[in-house]
Amino acid sequence: MEPQFDSLDGRSGVEIRDPIEKVRFELHTPSAVEPTPATAESFYYPVDSAVTVETDEIVFPILASIYVYSADGEFLQDFTPNSNTELTIEPGEKYYQLNGTPIVIYLSFSSAVTIRKSETEIRLSFDGSTAVRIGARSYHESPEGTITVSGSVRDTMCALSTFGSALKMTTPDRAHPTLRGHPPLVELGDEFHVPESIDPPDTGVRLELPLLHEKVYPAASLAYYLGADVVPTSGVSKLVAGDFEYSLESDGTYEETLHRLLRQTAFLDCLVRTEGIVKDELYERNQLEPRLDWDFADVYDSSLPEQLETYLSVPFETISEYVPTWTLTTDVTPLEKHAAVLPFLAYDLSQIRSAPLRSSKQSISQPQMFDDFYRTGFSRDEKREFESADLLRGASERTDAGKIVRPDPVETTEHAWVGNGFPLGANKLTVEALKRRFDYSAPNKSGISIHVVCNDAEMSDEIVDELYGFRELVDYDITIDYNRTVAELREIIESPIDLFHYVGHVDENGFLCVDGSLDAQTLDDVGIKAFFLNACSSYEQGMALIGRGSMGGVVTLDDVANKTATRVGRTFASLLNNGFQLRTALSIARKETVSGYRYITLGNGGRPLMQPEGGVPSWTSVSDMGGEKYDVSVETFLDIRCGFGSTFTMNVLGTSARNLVSNGIEFEEVGTDKLKQFWKLERQPAVIDGQVCWNPIRDLN
Structure with a gap:
């Protein structure tokens, strides 16, 4: 089920509808346009469907930031309504990603463009009539179907083996949260059944596990992230990737090993993905690259089994100080009926533990x-x-x-x-x-x-x-x-x-x-x-x-x-x-x-009631160092729309590289004016000299 494009009724523009999420979004134009199909594969970035329209202007009916990328995926600049009112970009093939929409949307065109902000919208004005390609991808936060299991451990293993069908890519780019869709639901029934629309990838990776629910449930998140087959074994539990094997029992406890493999693989994917479809500068890569004897481009181009062998050859202690604080651990009593919760926990990349039945x-x-x-x-x-x-x-x-x-x-x-x-x-x-x-x-x-x-x-x-x-x-x-x-x-x-x-x-x-x-x-x-x-x-x-x-x-x-x-x-x-x-x-x-x-x-404790203004929930701690200088620590938090692999930057406070969300960032001797400017752009609670403040600009005075 791919996003669909139609001309708007009642005004000029394009309607984009996502049948999976049951959401829609509009792009407005000064005169009527007729979307014509384009090939999704022609986009550098992964999209599910695409069209082309001829127009001299496109209007986004919301105030949202726009990321600008080169034709080969290098991040060039962004337009942020909080800090920009107008931006002119020279001609040349580029990609423009609109943020804050219910559907992932990319525009591609070669014309020069001027981006302007008004009170309620963002306007892109081209240098004359221009062919604009529009690509769309579902966030896929809703499952595409439901798998029926009888309650047997084998059925549960088969269900976990389908979770990778929700991955948009199986390269390290899957560390981008928008490239990980929601796994299919699981429900109890008379016999095992998988809808035809659910098509898991062939990654060459499998998890060999005992036929016990208490051993299978904790593997759900790792099986999803790797797109792995989950198969029974009477021997040692292990990860098998091509010719590479890794025991799940030789290093710490079984569950701890599964959790570490998930954290290590997903984190190192974040570093390597900078050679992929989004070539941005990542703070954690800058810090760790001297410790890792890798050619990052070669690692990106290698197969998933080869990548896993490379990743797991690195002692976790080498990278641990830069691995983001993991968000969620879930204890699950390993009953048959609780297989239904596994798709939700896997989507959240939760560390799963089997709780005692008593x-x-x-x-x-x-x-x-x-x-x-x-x-x-x-x-x-x-x-x-x-x-x-x-x-x-x-x-x-x-x-x-x-x-x-x-x-x-x-x-x-x-x-x-x-x-x-x-x-x-x-x-x-x-x-x-x-x-x-x-x-x-x-x-x-x-x-x-x-x-x-x-x-x-x-x-x-x-x-x-x-x-x-x-x-x-x-x-x-x-x-x-x-x-x-x-x-x-x-x-x-x-x-x-x-x-x-x-x-x-x-x-x-x-x-x-x-x-x-x-x-x-x-x-x-x-x-x-x-x-x-x-x-x-x-x-x-x-x-x-x-x-x-x-x-x-x-x-x-x-x-x-x-x-x-x-x-x-x-x-x-x-x-x-x-x-x-x-x-x-x-x-x-x-x-x-x-x-x-x-x-x-x-x-469902993992849901917000409203969207954070800055896109990422955050909390700032400030210590007065005297002389109108402050030491500032910013703590960010993951949520349902800002999953693992999301990044943020604090340009106002002096960073250029992006940081992974759920990793803190610290600044020394920040001036009063700069700190107030930051809080004007990012409304958030703060702790000033140990006191919680809900209006930090006022309290700083």
């Missing part, structure tokens, strides 16, 4: 909390807050210990759990919530809508207002209600709201209201996209919201003090408003207080 279940006792968390660097006041029992958020009954599980710790930014129970410190995933990612995309708008309901008489107006009292600094659309009835709360939850924040009590009957309780399990439909429930042991009501239509949200596993509720909720909402996804926002927000670990994410 997980440890326990309460969060006070002595245990002290043991675990008093080793942290929180202040004495914060620890005093943790000890105090006054003004606890929620009812007084203790958490049902039989439902909470404690997964092993992870070294990734985020942690998810697939299985029974509610995981301490992790995101409880469900397939139903993950599937909703295909029906919802983060709107490109200035702010999110928040509805706060306070049904707690102990929470004063001042405390609730403190939660969002800084709203004059951000683009929130906030409604705050107090003491709602059952009918009123039902109407709110069924409304299309970006974030629902409940402050109150939950008991065995549901959300407490002034005239009774509302059990979310009695709702027919839920309209809220995400939620934050500040109520004791609110996880069961949270799961009910997800089961009835919500994308995901945050709940508590135990009593939470009101100060904690205020601090965590405020930071969480602000991060969502800056384009962070749910899981990442909570992982940062709960660091605000010693008892923040009592919050967990339910449902």
